[in-house]
Amino acid sequence: MPREWDAHGYDTLPLPHERWSLRALSHLLLTGGETVLDAGCGTGRDTAALLGRLPGGRVIAVDGSTAMLDQLRVRLDGRTDRLEIVHADLTQPLQLPGPVDAVFSVAAFHWIPDHDALFGNLAAVLVPGGQLVFECGGYGNIASVIHAVDSLVDDVPDVWNFADVAETDARLRAAGFVNTEVGLVTDPAVFPDDDLLVRYLETVVLGAHLDRLRVDERAAFIRAVADRLPAPVVDYVRLTVRAVFAGQPGPPSKVVRSRPAEQQ
Numbered sequence: 428m429p430r431e432w433d434a435h436g437y438d439t440l441p442l443p444h445e446r447w448s449l450r451a452l453s454h455l456l457l458t459g460g461e462t463v464l465d466a467g468c469g470t471g472r473d474t475a476a477l478l479g480r481l482p483g484g485r486v487i488a489v490d491g492s493t494a495m496l497d498q499l500r501v502r503l504d505g506r507t508d509r510l511e512i513v514h515a516d517l518t519q520p521l522q523l524p525g526p527v528d529a530v531f532s533v534a535a536f537h538w539i540p541d542h543d544a545l546f547g548n549l550a551a552v553l554v555p556g557g558q559l560v561f562e563c564g565g566y567g568n569i570a571s572v573i574h575a576v577d578s579l580v581d582d583v584p585d586v587w588n589f590a591d592v593a594e595t596d597a598r599l600r601a602a603g604f605v606n607t608e609v610g611l612v613t614d615p616a617v618f619p620d621d622d623l624l625v626r627y628l629e630t631v632v633l634g635a636h637l638d639r640l641r642v643d644e645r646a647a648f649i650r651a652v653a654d655r656l657p658a659p660v661v662d663y664v665r666l667t668v669r670a671v672f673a674g675q676p677g678p679p680s681k682v683v684r685s686r687p688a689e690q691q
């Protein structure tokens with residue numbers, strides 16, 4: 428299973444995820460009776476929004492963190508009649524109550540190292556003609572943060588998959604998706620004060636790095652990363668995707684993995 432998150436801390440922060448979510452939701456075409464999978468749903472902000480757009484439909488909320496799902500249950504207390512909550516790892520084939528008309532996801536898929544497997548797992552639960560709409564960190568994402576971490580740690584763990592447009596498009600087509608619309612959007616998050624930046628880095632960005640440090644080393648590490656950023660800004664680049672599942676896998680595609688210049 429993937430790592431646990433500080434779900435309560437997550438929900439107390441101002442999250443750029445809210446605007447990423449609105450942008451992604453605007454690309455999801457719904458009539459109101461569909462079943463939608465919220466993949467990597469976290470604490471359920473988008474699950475709630477989807478339920479609001481689906482008066483005659485259902486949402487299946489999937490996440491690998493029990494803490495995030497517990498927080499989702501609190502948020503959606505009393506609204507679970509059209510909701511299934513599934514604790515599952517998106518890197519594995521999904522066992523859902525039934526097929527879904529759409530898969531939606533915000534800020535989760537860059538945590539998944541193998542996008543070929545991920546897209547295959549999502550295709551396997553979609554009806555033919557079903558939509559895939561997601562956004563996540565893309566090629567060049569948080570380059571300043573990566574640079575700061577690299578300057579502090581010798582053996583930096585490779586925890587993110589920031590894919591580019593061409594490789595994502597090829598992977599989607601190989602998994603059977605058509606009408607693909609894939610883009611990269613530069614969308615920095617500016618923090619009004621330093622304390623907020625530090626809390627944000629700790630809770631949202633660098634949790635997987637902190638897991639590898641002793642508890643007494645963590646505060647100094649986060650402080651050092653924040654001090655090395657050129658401004659109180661997290662320099663996000665978002666991978667935005669809309670695609671339709673054709674009903675069967677496409678021809679296999681050999682994808683050559685690219686890396687941001689500073690990682691080559």
Ligand SMILES: C[S@@+](CC[C@H](N)C(=O)[O-])C[C@H]1O[C@@H](n2cnc3c(N)ncnc32)[C@H](O)[C@@H]1O
Pocket residue numbers: 429430432444448466467468469470471472473489490491492495515516517518532533534535538539
């Ligand atoms: C940054 S949070 C985003 C949560 C929510 N979508 C939002 O926008 O607020 C990333 C979420 O992806 C989930 N996640 C990461 N890897 C996963 C995996 N392999 N399987 C299931 N969930 C995963 C995490 O547990 C976490 O809740």
